[in-house]
Amino acid sequence: MLYSMYEISRLALTPWRMAANATRRTLRAPWNPVGETLAGRTMAAGADLFESMTRKYGKPEWDIPETDINGAKVPVTPEKVWSSPWCDLVHFRRDGAPAGQPKVLFVAPMSGHFATLLRGTVKTFLPDSDVYITDWIDASMVPLNEGRFDLNHYIDHVADMIRAIGEGVHVVAVCQPGPPTLAAISLMAEDKDPMRPASMTFMGSPIDARLSPTIPNKLAEEKPFEWFEQNAIHTVPAPYPGALRRVYPGFLQLSGFMQMNWERHVDAHWQFFNHLVDGDGDSADKHRNFYDEYLSVMDLTEEFYLQTIRDVFQEHKLPRGLLEHHGRKVDPAAITDIALMTVEGENDDISGIGQTQAAHDLCRNLPADMQLDWIQPKVGHYGVFNGSRFERDIAPRMKAFMVEKGRKV
Structure with missing residues (x-):
């Protein structure tokens, strides 16, 4: 049930994510003078941050040419x-x-x-x-x-x-x-x-x-084995090829890692937002490269x-x-x-x-x-x-x- 709820929630955000993408592209278009203002850069940065936090990250490429x-x-x-x-x-x-x-x-x-x-x-x-x-x-x-x-x-x-x-x-x-x-x-x-x-x-x-x-x-060690059986295992929903397979979902593992260093991740995303507002593309790209990999998870x-x-x-x-x-x-x-x-x-x-x-x-x-x-x-x-x-x-x-x-x- 949890896996299905996670997927439904992600899909429900699709229209908002599409709107955020359209917003940032419009504000960063070379013909749009609003994009050069502080308000325009702030709105574009917010849209960029929202899109990156709600996207489903697929398996990355090796990218070693x-x-x-x-x-x-x-x-x-x-x-x-x-x-x-x-x-x-x-x-x-x-x-x-x-x-x-x-x-x-x-x-x-x-x-x-x-x-x-x-x-x-x-x-x-x-x-x-x-x-x-x-x-x-x-x-x-x-x-x-x-x-x-x-x-x-x-x-x-x-x-x-x-x-x-x-x-x-x-x-x-x-x-x-x-x-x-x-x-x-x-x-x-x-x-x-x-x-x-x-x-x-x-x-x-x-x-x-x-x-x-x-x-x-x-x-x-502190949790009994039965706790992991009852709380960590969920069923893969359709339309995944592995539908009905019982798995430990990657998003649960990721949430555990994120909570271990929650303040560090929050600070990193706040800095990412500020880099985007300031137009610091190099620092923003480093953030994207790290989190594109870090947020890509498997079951x-x-x-x-x-x-x-x-x-x-x-x-x-x-x-x-x-x-x-x-x-x-x-x-x-x-x-x-x-x-x-x-x-x-x-x-x-x-x-x-x-x-x-x-x-x-x-x-x-x-x-x-x-x-x-x-x-x-x-x-x-x-x-x-x-x-x-x-x-x-x-x-x-x-x-x-x-x-x-x-x-x-």
Whole structure:
């Protein structure tokens, strides 16, 4: 019912949104002298703000037309090289790129935002890496006849995509996929799978959410499991392809993130309004680019969301040695030759300090000289994988670690 009410409310605002669009276009037309007045700029800014706050944001484009390799501009083409109803493995083909560069797979979060949230991460690695990324599909777009998708299926997908890329890949799990990615690699290591990764890097991941618990961690522990079943799960309405599928809606996840930093978001939108009034197009465009990405959200299947809540955030099965995959125990101690790096942010309010570092304790049979832990000062959760400090301090360390410590094949 909540999902349907949300959609009805959004549709009810359509005429107002169209009116706001018409207003801002009219006031900003070069032939309209009113648009140059303070009153005209204020009205146009208000219309712009209303439109941006009531729009439904679709899946963003990758928008990476080229990269710079050894001083030369090289075109970049995202292409699907493996697919399932739930995920596309995207390869960023670089025409003319030198052979032999490290293959890097970014396992993107399936926690509400699209994989394009890692656009900046991908851009930073493209000049000297052969980059792949998991592009998870919005559950509301997957028809019921495609079946279920839970945490076990996620682990299967990660392992299948590692095998699809081939031997020698360096796997990077960003935030949510840390536990299932470590599980997939543990199983591959135990099987002595020849396609097991050369290295694995976990960034701001809840490997052990008991350590330095944050607000989301505390919420997951304080509420009983039944609360999430009864309050977080809703039915996808028509005309979505996934109509009647039970999901954790992306708009609920987004509202939770927004409330965590409500004052910051309100201040950002107030500044956006003032930038528009003042004619500061560059600052307004930066705001639009950030929120066009941040407000684009996807739904998660009921079974994946609830199993993640229970196994990762309530029962902490992986660090306690209790996680099973299709009835098989997951044991990270089986990893003996896959280099491990962990990255955390000093000010991370999503995955606290120590949660990602826990991977080192779990991989107890991995030689110390194949492990590296890095805590980046003065960054929050998103600064772990995006922004100037990531580009300057974190990414170079990751690249060097992959080349120097990764298992040679």
